[in-house]
Amino acid sequence: MxxxxxxxxxxxxxxxxxxxxxxxxxxxxxxxxxxxxxxxxxxxxxxxxxxxxxxxxxxxxxxxxFGYTSESEITKINLAAGKNKVKVSSSTFELISKSIEVSELTNGAFDITTGVLSELWGFENFSKKTSFVVPKEEKIKKSLSLVGYDKILLDRNNQVVFLKKPMMKINLGGxxxxxxxxxxxxxxxxxxxxxxxxxxxxxxxxxxxxxxxxxxxxxxxxxxxxxxxxxxxxxxxxxxxxxxxxxxxxxxxxxxxxxxxxxxxxxxxxxxxxxxxxxxxxxxxxxxxxxxxxxxxxxxxxxxxxxxxxxxxxxxxxxxxxxxxxxxxxxxxxxxxx
Structure with a gap:
């Protein structure tokens, strides 16, 4: 990024x-x-x-x-959004936990749940894109309902991650x-x-x-x-x-x-x-x-x-x-x- x-x-x-x-x-x-x-x-x-x-x-x-391949733990978390908790490696858990700490420190200016916005605006796999448009206002508002680090649930004892809403996406690019x-x-x-x-x-x-x-x-x-x-x-x-x-x-x-x-x-x-x-x-x-x-x-x-x-x-x-x-x-x- x-x-x-x-x-x-x-x-x-x-x-x-x-x-x-x-x-x-x-x-x-x-x-x-x-x-x-x-x-x-x-x-x-x-x-x-x-x-x-x-x-x-x-x-x-x-x-x-941390990427978007099928074997990525981030992909697995995103696919399970709103459905299932995902058990992850200690390094993935700690980096997501650190991301939430920074979100709290910055009053949400840093937020890994903006993955849905990156996708909406066409910035995922940016190097392969050839054309772009500005999304419609209603689509942006709909996507915003899926944004918010407070919608990430962490269970440290079991080392699992859960995204509260279906279609949510986390993106660790930042x-x-x-x-x-x-x-x-x-x-x-x-x-x-x-x-x-x-x-x-x-x-x-x-x-x-x-x-x-x-x-x-x-x-x-x-x-x-x-x-x-x-x-x-x-x-x-x-x-x-x-x-x-x-x-x-x-x-x-x-x-x-x-x-x-x-x-x-x-x-x-x-x-x-x-x-x-x-x-x-x-x-x-x-x-x-x-x-x-x-x-x-x-x-x-x-x-x-x-x-x-x-x-x-x-x-x-x-x-x-x-x-x-x-x-x-x-x-x-x-x-x-x-």
């Missing part, structure tokens, strides 16, 4: 050093309906490739678990990539990889305990793919961006994107066109960037302060770009274009 953050790498090696630098090994795959990249540094290239292969195999399982990042980062840490970058469709986690060189992450300008808003120097943290510029369509001259306001049934429309969040937990970064996009400037900033998250909010006002940042994130900005 989301955005594209571009990565800029700047590695400067001394010409006079006689030490062999660690080898850079990278690989990309198309998973979770987006491009996923893993880049690591280690001594042996073959060993490094083996590690990356193992991580990607795990992420493939995550994709199947948090699953963050979860996948967490899984991948923990695996790489277990393999003692001290320097790596994970970029799963613009949700990013970077680590560097190897040298003093930061990873340089460029935040995309939401209205010009050839430009950046800024470049951040980051070491051991995550950054996620939610924006209206990756999955959208125009209808009668108006832009409609994939980030829905669960209270209206329409794409969020408060002037915000991009939100980037920097926080250590990649799961929270993913979910909170979505919530802040929906909340609007004032409430978004209040939420970020509550969570000690740093942010870059981009708004469009009268066809002009306005950028609002947290105070602390300014120390990470190495290049500024606003």
């Amino acid at each position: 989301k955005k594209q953050i571009l990565i800029i790498f700047c590695f400067i090696f001394s010409l006079f050093s006689c030490r062999s630098p660690k080898k850079e090994i990278s690989q990309t795959k198309f998973l979770m309906d987006t491009i996923c990249e893993i880049k690591i540094y280690c001594d042996d290239e073959n060993y490094g490739q083996e590690i990356i292969d193992k991580v990607f195999k795990k992420i493939e399982k995550v994709d199947k678990q 948090i699953a990539k963050g979860y996948a990042l967490k899984v991948a980062k923990e695996m790489l840490e277990e393999y003692n990889i001290k320097k790596f970058l994970l970029n799963f469709g613009g949700d990013i986690y970077v680590r560097n305990n190897l040298d003093k060189k930061p990873w340089r992450v460029a935040v995309q300008h939401p209205r010009d793919k050839q430009r950046y808003i800024c470049v951040l120097d980051l070491f051991n943290t995550s950054i996620a961006t939610s924006g209206d510029y990756e999955r959208y369509f125009f209808y009668e001259g108006k832009r409609y994107h994939h980030i829905f306001d669960p209270h209206t049934g329409y794409p969020a429309n408060n002037g915000i066109i991009s939100v980037s969040v920097v926080i250590d937990d990649p799961v929270m970064a993913d979910a909170i960037s979505t919530a802040m996009f929906v909340l609007g400037e004032k409430e978004a900033i209040s939420l970020a302060k509550k969570l000690n998250a740093e942010y870059i909010i981009v708004k469009e006002e009268n066809n002009k770009i306005k950028v609002i940042t947290s105070q602390k994130i300014k120390k990470y900005i190495s290049e500024k274009y606003f």
Whole structure:
């Protein structure tokens, strides 16, 4: 679900050093309906490739678990909506539980039950779509009756999930990539990889305990793919961006994107066109960037302060770009274009 953050790498090696630098090994795959990249540094290239292969195999399982295939636990939950409780794995249960916690924290701005809206508006399997229309008002209102995280029942003792109403759908697109990042980062840490970058469709986690060189992450300008808003120097943290510029369509001259306001049934429309969040937990970064996009400037900033998250909010006002940042994130900005 989301955005594209571009990565800029700047590695400067001394010409006079006689030490062999660690080898850079990278690989990309198309998973979770987006491009996923893993880049690591280690001594042996073959060993490094083996590690990356193992991580990607795990992420493939995550994709199947939370996607829309017949074997997905999310598909099984959705098919049983209003009928039966579904026993799920501990990881699925915990991620749904975490999603509900974020919903409560954000007064419903983040809500995984907007799956029915994604389907109605044509954003499911977006990469395969060729045409779009704005749904009729009555259909949107009907779909809204199926939206609401309070309609998800969890039974922790039996590890089961139940959706109260038939035709309800949950969609973990706003948090699953963050979860996948967490899984991948923990695996790489277990393999003692001290320097790596994970970029799963613009949700990013970077680590560097190897040298003093930061990873340089460029935040995309939401209205010009050839430009950046800024470049951040980051070491051991995550950054996620939610924006209206990756999955959208125009209808009668108006832009409609994939980030829905669960209270209206329409794409969020408060002037915000991009939100980037920097926080250590990649799961929270993913979910909170979505919530802040929906909340609007004032409430978004209040939420970020509550969570000690740093942010870059981009708004469009009268066809002009306005950028609002947290105070602390300014120390990470190495290049500024606003």
